[in-house]
Amino acid sequence: MENTYNPVEIEKKWQKRWAEDNLYKVSEHSDRPKWYALTMFPYTSGDLHIGHWYAMAPSDVHARFKRMQGFNVLHPVGFDAFGLPAENAAIKHGIHPYKWTMKNVENMRKQLKTIGAIYDWDREIITCQPDYYKWTQWFFLKLYQHGLAYRNKAPVNWCPKCQTVLANEQVLANGTCERCDEPVIRKDLEQWFFRITKYADELMQHEGLDWPERIKTMQHNWVGKSIGTEISFGLDIPDVPEKEIRVFTTRADTVYGVTFMVLAPENPLVAKITTPDRKDEVEEYIAKTRRFTEIERLSTEKEKDGVFTGAYVTNRLNGDKVPVWIADYVLAGYGTGAVMAVPAHDERDFAFAKKYHLPIKVVISAPGWDGKELEEAYTAEGTMVNSGHFDGTPNLDGIIKVSEFLEEKGWGKRTISYKLRDWLISRQRYWGAPIPMIYCDKCGIVPVPEEDLPVKLPEDAEFKPTGESPLKYCDSFVNTTCPRCGGKAKRETDTMDTFMCSSWYFLRYTNAHFDSGAFDPEAVKYWLPVDLYTGGAEHAVMHLFYSRFFTKAMRDMGLIDFGEPFIKLFNQGIVISNKQKMSKSRGNVVNPDSYVSKMGADTVRCYLMFVAPWEQGGDWNDNGIAGIYRWLNRIWKLATEYYTAYSVDDEEYRNLQRITHQTVKKVTHDIDRIRFNTMISTLMEYTNYLGKIKDSGSVSQKDWQEAIKILLLLLAPSAPHLAEELWHKTRHKYSIHNWKWPEWDEQLAQDEEIPIIIQINGKTRDKEMVSASITEQEAKEIILAKPKVKAYLEGKEIVKIIYVPKKLLNLVIK
């Protein structure tokens, strides 16, 4: 029989055996410490591509490592199964979204199994199944009951021809609908929101979380907290009931420099205050604004423009009457939807004032300012001038003093503003969890009683090519009875944002079949929070934000006793090919299945880890993966070929022992620190070293076998099938994956001899092997006696000697 590594055969064999033996079945009843290792679950796109492998294989390695280290590890998998592509497939190919999705699940599940991960398939979840989305709906009701869900009007991208809402990514760059090329407009619709802003301050805090700095920064910026002052400007127009316009500013110190005011075009006051002669121009501007998407509107490329409303407000501090303009750069949703403009000290206001010939009044004096007109806005620190009794105050103090003064007078108050907006969860789609609400003419908005959940998606909905929401036109779904009065009523036809499903899935894994609640409180108490969460950085603000919000809301409802779902977060990079992102049009898409069927999953796993640091992502290279395959073949030979101890040598034994302990230490540290690429290269070095031992036969049979055993154990998380097969072939007891991770002895890992670098004036000139226990005095004596060193010292004077123990000796000479 030929002795060759046949990965395809052995992988199939062991995967079958592990499944039959329930080797990776997870239980809460364990005396080991728990470890919850979660990977972001995949969307059911239909195919498990290399990006999925890159997310899942290395995280499985880490989870396996933890398992061997004695942890009770939960490393589950499931499917994010609601979403637009399924509905598009329904429209295009006439296949029902459920069928389409479940077919994809089946295919992806089969592909996932080829990875050889420790997934416990009894815990699989699929978010589009009624036993899952029932609880997604239940969470909606909970949030509603606790005042965290509300209904409000919000502007959306609307295609008049398709009669539907479009997501931002469905609007083409030229502002038209991707389906029919009709120009998209902004339209106000009644929508459901979650009050995520209630947790704004807490969401900015990441204390106790081991998260990448950039993700924390992104979340911080997303909340966008700014501390400022709300200032009232007097409004006096006959027949307008409002007698003030309030603005938010962080620069209360510049209030004396206000020369105009700008309202958002959507501000409801605009219609009321516009003078008749300005009406046409103002309305035209508002209409123009609506044609722009938010992205275009907020582009800094776009020149700032606006129109005068004809109205004036009074600056109460100095009695100035200033004109009120509207401009699309002022956002209705931020602050009060109105800003005071101080052109002298704000670049944007400066440009606007220049364009429309509005006055520019300096109120903060730069050191040495000579009273001349400004060439550009002065935004740095200075002293207040032209500011009544505040003149001479340093402007930073002025912010506080002016605010205090305004508060005393009742003309304003200090306040905090956030960029973060409430989470809009309504989607005018079929393929999502229906929002469990009923509209009754008599009783108004009535939540579906918990016992009536789930509100199931109707199977007979029609998918029209126009893209209209199928639920809206499905009479059997829409028409219902009011749970309160029993009269005729209509169901909410919007479904929930799919981010809802992923905001709590990590709880469901702990007991996926629990049917008396969304999650099993006991199991959640045992497993949560997640110890290590890995996935792509693209979810930095959306998914991770929403999950944290859910967790905090649940905590405040008393459902759970922790406020953060994920203790450690790690973002892997992206696999590219030929220095470019993979895409069908470029024809550079790497299909993992074809490599698995040639070289095996173990090779693909190891290659993905070796190619680059995980957080960085790597460039797929066919030659590179061949190198890994060669390496695994070398291991195969090393472990299966006959070893002969020709010339046993004590010193070589000590070397082997030391190198083995050093290898165990390095590999353990590298997996712990998630440095898989150097972990693999350490194993390669060890393999190379063992190859030399095998050639020389310089250690005993027993010591050789011990070294191979350690190699296999260290390899087990990375190449689980190969390690299991070789474990079996070297006559060890099944299964290697239940074996304990090797430990190292710090003493035995110590080098006996170490090189001392010899430098002359900081330049490396030589090195000397010395005993590791050498003293400074001994080292100096040995090194200064070296002829080569003596030659350098010829005719020179030693000014200084720097000795770094066990590292280097630097002679500074003159």
Add this chain to the structure above:
RNA sequence: GCCGGGGUGGCGGAAUUGGCAGACGCAGCGGACUUAAAAUCCGCCGGAGAAAUCCUUGUGGGUUCGAGUCCCUCCCCCGGCACCA
């Protein structure tokens, strides 16, 4: 524009955080085996130089006995945010 991360051989990347730059792998070159090729194994492999030696971590400066690593200037690449009042 602002925030974050980077820039090291022909390529992917190492460098215990201030102490031998280039581990490991790929590609390349030379050799062994073979009738031959593939596979496998061995050796070489940043640049200049005959050699001693010198140069080399995007650029320019600085700190230090010593800098890929720390500080400042500038250039470039990637990711995020983008008129936030």
